[in-house]
Amino acid sequence: MIYVTIALIQIIYVALNSLRVVLMIKGRNYAAASLCTVEIFVYLSGLSIVLNYMDSFWGIFTYCLSYGVGTLLGMYIEQKIALGYMTLQVITANEAELTSVLKEKGYGVTKWHGSGLYGTRMIFLILAKRKNYLDAIKTIQQIDPGAFIISSEPKTFVGGFTPGKLN
Template structure:
């Protein structure tokens, strides 16, 4: 029973640590500070238990395994809350993709590019990270051969999105 509690506390601690780190990176300092308060309480509580059972092989295995599980849980939670934005650079033969994407509410900037096999359209599409899977599927539906590169922009100045972000 004590090993199970030790494992659960470690999983909770590492998951909180992971989430707090994301909030810090995203600039959400007050939420990160609040979570760190809970995180350190869980850590100290767990540490007291862990130190009692570190001389046992099962205690060490539980501690190490639950740390890994905590990392996985933290990553899962971060992906579910999906804070921030994603930008996709799309290279496509489809000249009308921007109309369909704008009709769905996405901000799209386009220009013409020259690839190894001729002229292509280049699109920059900005979306909330929670919309990434849907946006990617929509683009692949419009052009299954589209080439996509995604990245997370850290700040915005001007343009279509700054108007809707501030709402």
Template sequence: MLEAVSNSALLMVLVIFVINIFYVSFLTLRTVAITKGYRYLAAGVSILETFVYVIGLGLVLDNLDQPLNVIAYALGFGVGVLSGLKIEEKLALGYIVVNVTTAERDRDFPNHLRNLGYGVTHGTQWGRDGERTTMQILTPRKYQIKLIDTIKELDEKAFIIAYEPKTINGGFWTKGVSRRKVASYEPENVEEVLEEIYEQEEAEETEQQDIRPDTDGQKKV
């Protein structure tokens, strides 16, 4: 097979291009995993990266004497970087923190988001135009766009800043995020979803009150 590749200039260009895409994709993904603290993922990807390097890249580097091969190598490197970043984007490693400032004080905005499955810390601050509700919201990266769309549905004028934390210490925030709840709704239907949640909570509260023991120690019916 290697002989067939060596004897065909076009096939050699294609092999160099494809191998470099795979190699640089793994290299990029490993680098991103290391910077995000995913040590075991980085170790696993490095095994694949080394496999491609040993099997294929030696062939590539031994055949860079032709201009077309050099061009194929450079193009493969660039496409590999984009490919690696795209894979990491799909994997969506880690969490995103979204800071929100809103003037909506006639609704329980923070609890809306908690009931949808997000981890929320909120408080009150003052801006130029008066009192504002501020929220710091934690979400898995894969749900970042969904969270922002949800906030816009609840308050289209909300001021939003998102950033990726380098370190998260303590488990309260991450345990406060319910991936199942977050994944179970669509932003355009958020009002209906919240209405169903509150109706269910009200029904459960009423049910508990109905079976609560009275002063004689008997259950109410």
């Protein structure tokens, strides 16, 4: 039973730690500080238990394994809350349908002409909430399976259109 307790404490601690780091990177200072308070409480509450069982193989094994599980849990939670935005740069020959469908779905779309190996193409710059990233990719690929898509996560942006303004 003690090894289950060690595992649970470690998993919760590491998951909270992972989320705190993400919040710090995203600039959510107060949320990160609040979460840190809970994180350190869990850590200190379990520290004495964990240290008492570090002299056994199973204590060390449980501690190490639960650290990995806690990391996976933290990453899973972060992906579910999906803070922030994604930008997609799309190169396509299918301008009209893609423009109208993306705008109907509320994505910010800016486009311009480009020239490549196969002639003139449209280049789209699309801003989407991270929660909608997979939907945006799926939508683009349904309309143009041959579209070339590059995605990145902008750290900051100022002005212009941001998703949600149309709603």
